[in-house]
Amino acid sequence: MFTSKIVGGAGDMVNAKPANEKDNLYLAVNGAWQEKAVIPADKPRTGGFMDLDEDVEKTLMKDFHEFANNEDTIKDDLLFQAVKLYRLANNVDHLDKFHQQPILKDIQRITDLKDINDLSDKLAELSADNFPLPIDVSIDADMKDTSTNVVYIEGADLILPDKSYYDDDNESGKSLLKKFSEVSVKLLSMIGYDLDKAQAIVKKALAFDKSLVPIVKSQEEWADYTKIYNPMDFKEYITKSNSLNLEKQVVDLIDETPEKVIIEEPRYLDNLNKLVNSENFENIKEWMLVTYLTDNASNLDEEFRQTIGEYSLALSGAKELKNRTKYAYHKAANIFSQVVGTYYGKKYFGQAAKDDVTNMVKKMISIYEQRINDNTWLGEDTKKKAIVKLETIKIKVGYPDKIDELYSKFEVEETSSLYDNVINFRRIRRQDELDSYHRPVDRAKWLMPGHMVNACYDPSRNDITFPAAILQAPFYSLKQSSSQNYGGIGAVIAHEISHAFDNNGAQFDEFGNMNNWWTDEDYAKFKDLTQKMINEFNGIPYNGGKVNGKLVVSENVADVGGLRCALEAAKTEKDENLREFFINWARVWRLKATKEFNELLLKTDVHSPGPLRANVMAQNMDEFYQEFNITPDDGMWLDPDKRVNIW
Known part of the structure; x- marks a missing residue:
């Protein structure tokens, strides 16, 4: 050493x-x-x-401010859409009128899941709409033939940034999980759950998260990039779960039956039946609910952004969140x-x-x-x-x-909610990714x-x-x-x-x-x-x-x-x-x-x-x-x- x-x-x-x-x-x-x-x-x-x-x-915030107040100076329609999104994200009074309403229909899609068979049937549609899942699909270049796109199979992510945060002697991890739990309960209360129900949901979500810790890769393992390439015959892959119809998920998403898939985390797939089964279904369902809510809370209104921001601040150590205008700029500049x-x-x-x-x-x-x-x-x-x-x-x-060309499909509707606009853009981007399976790799x-x-x-x-x-x-x-x-x-x-x-x-x-x-x-x-x-x-x-x-x-x-x-x-x-x-x-x-x-x-x-x-x-x-x-x-x-x- x-x-x-x-x-x-x-x-x-x-x-x-x-x-x-x-x-x-x-x-x-x-x-x-x-x-x-x-x-x-x-x-x-x-x-x-x-x-x-x-x-x-x-520099760019100054330009966006000027464009938002004088849109006639914008000469490019794509940039105009970005400015509209900035203006919408910064319109606090408008977004307050929607409050929690926009997300409720998507939360309902999770809460309506009856059992593991119901989850299995809906894996593809939930994946296409960017819901968190215990196993999912992405499309990227085949690492052995980079002219062609292939299916990659991904496992679930931990709540905390790395499994080392879950070590028994890691006080930061304990503190962060406590803060995450508090914030999640508060968010659930804000969308209509009573305190006891909210706490029960979070407890089950954290139980599923804990079950992932010994199985998922650490950041050190992810850093060995080539280890994500583990090809598997599709006929073999679809036998790896006793509870989920893995074949239907992949075929429905890419509209084709592939010859192979690439397994990013072999250890995860080996433990899939242990992680995902009828006994664990309620924990999985509540994990999906809490993860979806915390991932999307900032796209609702300022009260929701401030609430989920409590966890972000605990994680980063920053003293305060970005002000609303800065947040609006970053939202537009990222999308x-x-x-x-x-x-x-x-x-x-x-x-x-x-x-x-x-x-x-x-x-x-x-x-x-x-x-x-x-x-x-x-x-x-x-x-x-x-x-x-x-x-x-x-x-x-x-x-x-x-x-x-993807950006030409992004049309901002300023009379709608920020949440609905963002979710729509994510779905368009996700569908473009899935469609890329049928296209050659874009080297440009x-x-x-x-x-x-x-x-x-x-x-x-x-x-x-x-x-x-x-x-x-x-x-x-x-x-x-x-x-x-x-x-x-x-x-x-x-x-x-x-x-x-x-x-x-x-x-x-x-x-x-x-x-x-x-x-x-x-x-x-x-x-x-x-x-x-x-x-x-x-x-x-x-x-x-x-x-x-x-x-x-x-x-x-x-x-x-x-x-x-x-x-x-x-x-x-x-x-x-x-x-x-x-x-x-x-x-x-x-x-x-x-x-x-x-x-x-x-x-x-x-x-x-x-x-x-x-x-x-x-x-x-x-x-x-x-x-x-x-x-x-x-x-x-x-x-x-x-x-x-x-x-």
Whole structure:
């Protein structure tokens, strides 16, 4: 187990003071900010990514406010629909008139279920309408043939974010379940149940939730992405339940009998008869009721939003909910995400910046290609195939050239309730997903909208996406030096490229198919290196907890590869300044978060905490020691044989 030598301890960085860069790079760069930074009352954290997100939020909220008051200035009908939804979601007096009424007809569909046979008969229609179910269906690309969509089989989700919250010694989990129970009882009372009945319903719902805990996957297990691919002959699958007609559910949903399905959680399917049977029916039914109500309460009126918000605040540690106007903006921006993202990208990013960043990505790919050619642990056959994959990566920058046709089906009815509008949009989206079973995989699809401050790699499409919103300072600016830009957006770009060669991405070929293109010898070496990365982070103390090296390994492999390649790119520039490079690298990872949110991240996030990303990855780079004159007596020193470099 590796424990950071950083002075003060890595865990102290949550509320620590400035430090010397030789002892703690993160605090040397961010310590003064860390002391003074104030987490917004309606957010659980602040820092690099979040600061940009807040700027985007302010910019678009201002635009939405102006559009809502002067709709004649809106030149795009899809954007007009988004503004109408914003206006509706912000119309508190209008929504108060509906109060609980819109959801009652759907609650009735659950309460009318008579027995396990009735649930079995209605599985498909409930699934099509997005009701929570003990077993469900989704459609996505076949990981072994990504030109084709297939049926995936999913289990139920826990109420809390991860099964570790249910551990006997986890006081946070106990507190959160208590709060969830209180809020659920209150919500049930608000839709007409008396107190005793409401408490009885919640007790049964929590009993079913508890039965799931030993069976569902942990977040650590989900992080091993390729393990969701477990093909099963459809004829075998439909025999797996003694109580549910699994065949009818799938066939009714996709209007076809498939040859196979993909089982995401084999352990769940093995235990399906134990979880779902006539004896458990009442618990399942009440779990469906409570889950549906809590999932949809915020779409009713402000009183319902405030009530379910009590649980959200307990989970995140934020002091207050977003105000109604901010909530309305986010509701519209989420449902019309690609529409709003494209508007943002065109207005605030533009084609010139899109071309500039695309060229930057191409340069990083060429640097990466050189790194693979110079690699000392890979054989020539594996190198050739890695370069083929690298050269095939599709680059998506800023915003899509064309908005998905799905959005043209979204018509906002402002005289209706917010709930009815949102449920209608979800049904349209769900039906589009189900219909995609009969269509080839859409490789032009964007996983992130232009106004999102993030970036991603999709192994099944072998593409990388850099939304417009992340392409600004401190990540990227023409006012920054090239070294600063490479320490920011350059490292982010190379990070996403590195995902093509992380512990998950390395198992997919240039077409996005899960296919072993490695020699056995090379893959064994790669596995050893990823284990070193697991060991390097596993057990580092942070915020009263410890980092789970297995949970964060894929992102750490991408981080170390990204930083290494960005460093090589920075060296090619005339204004090379590696001190500025490392300082900006540390700056973009500044983070201040509530105790509750830090705990949530440690248990569920596949990324290491920002301060550790800043420090430990720098410790892996030999150039860092040279640039800052780090010696074995300094807190940032890491012995050369413990430094991990993969790509």
